[in-house]
Amino acid sequence: MRLTILGLWFAVALSAQDQASSEGQKLYQFHCAFCHGKGDDGMAANLVTPNLVHAPTDSSLVNIIRNGIPGSDMPPALGMSDAEMLQVAGYVRTLGRTAPTSIAGNASKGKALYMGKGGCAGCHMVQGSGGRMGPDLTQIGAMRSPSNLRTSIVDPSASMVGGWTMVHVTLKSGTKVHGIRLNEDNFYISLRDGKGKMQTVAKADATKIDRDITKSSMPNYEKVFTSDEMTDLIAYLFSLRGAM
Ligand code: HEC
Ligand code: HEC
Structure with a gap:
């Protein structure tokens, strides 16, 4: 009973x-x-x-x-x-x-591609080391799905995250300055150039300011990696989940 x-x-x-x-x-x-x-x-x-x-x-x-x-x-x-x-x-x-704790691909080979052939560290920071021309990727594996990571790499302009607009300024002197926009108001625009140097330009000194609103400054890697390499690279990115 x-x-x-x-x-x-x-x-x-x-x-x-x-x-x-x-x-x-x-x-x-x-x-x-x-x-x-x-x-x-x-x-x-x-x-x-x-x-x-x-x-x-x-x-x-x-x-x-x-x-x-x-x-x-x-x-x-x-x-x-x-x-x-x-x-x-x-x-x-x-x-x-029901989660897959790991995905296909070899993360350590992916890391080598990230540091080497991809040159990704030139623009991205992971755990405090790398460049500052793109977003910090320390936690990217927790923030994005594998398919979203793939799109970011093979078609950067299709999956742009905000805040990384590239600007091209032509000064009256003829000098051209390019960089990621950090700040802008009616009179000034500040940017960080490819060497990581911050510059502030008075708009009055510029003859032309172009902003890449819909185009990412990240290169398109579709043809750079083989499909196996791409899988390894994504496995590496997917493994980045912050300080562990
Ligand atoms: C407008 C878009 C949006 C909506 C709607 C949204 N989220 Fe999120 N969520 C995000 C983004 C973007 C992040 C990543 C934030 C970060 O870490 O930068 C996130 C992060 C999270 C996280 C943290 C993941 C982690 O690994 O710690 C959880 C959990 C979460 N969301 C659950 C939910 C739930 C549940 C709902 C519905 C009630 C929801 N979200 C609705 C955009 C959204
Ligand atoms: C010239 C600098 C540059 C290089 C080199 C570069 N990136 Fe990026 N990356 C960016 C910028 C800027 C963004 C933000 C705009 C966007 O979303 O496209 C970005 C965005 C991303 C995102 C999306 C971030 C998010 O929050 O969703 C991922 C993932 C990424 N890059 C991975 C890589 C990998 C992997 C490589 C090497 C194969 C690489 N990047 C090389 C500049 C770069």
């Missing part, structure tokens, strides 16, 4: 859990899928991982859903009750449980 009851309770509890996760899934579709896709194919952070950098615990996960991640594009949840946030958090955790 007790066993039957226990069995029944178990069945009910399990189906309640299914229910909760499908509610969570619906909420996820509505609030999160726009940026996170199915979890590992969105333009935002990859959620199909057992180790979320910003959300090691369930309470930090709910906290992120409630408040977003200040200073990033991850917004605070709008119009969600506490119970709904818990349901979405539960759903995100189920994504993590």
